[in-house]
Amino acid sequence: MKRSYLPVALLLAVLMLNIIFTQYMVHQYFYENYTNTIIAAIINVILFPVAFLIYKKGVNVHD
């Protein structure tokens, strides 16, 4: 029964980054900086597999 809350913390951090980049993306879109919009969107998409990997690693630690 050793449960680690590190993955939980990491996932929360990922979610925070998601929020930040989403807001950045929307703002950059309306400021017409379309390259920045695309960069933020790509980061947001990449964060999903990252979150999934953290989850996979995290559940293997005995729950």
Added chain:
Amino acid sequence: MTDKNNKIPFNEDNYTHNINRNNERKLDRRGFMKTLVGAAGVFAVSSLPWGALAAKELSGLGDKKYPKQKITDVKALPVGDAVDFAFPGEHDSAILIRLSETKYVAYQNACTHLRCPVFWKKNEGEMLCPCHHGKFDVETGAPIAGPPRRPLPEIYVKVENDAVYAVGVKRYEA
């Protein structure tokens, strides 16, 4: 007493004895992490349309293309004068004003108030709407007096072999 319990079916007056809902809504660490991953997925999916729209803007698909159209010859338009034309459609009346030797501006001249034709008042240096005395700035098309609140749509012009051409319409921005 003890074996009675095994022989006689116990008195069953409800049908939920085998439903155990304890802990059903308990959110454990694993469930919480699943929720977080799901949220990350929602963020990822909802980013896609923004990326697509931005890519569309970057590739210039959003700008409508109109065939370029000759407005007038340079010689026929002295500095400070204006000429009416129609662009991009034959009913979209527009005005071209020559501000200096090399500077031309063009706007669709339907007033943004009630669509009266705006004309160029040379000696006052501003565009005037006859209907309710709206005035527009020549340099930008921005409304400066009277009822209109929105700028006149600008038309891009280009000078090529001694003639002035209309090449496009500026995208409307609210």
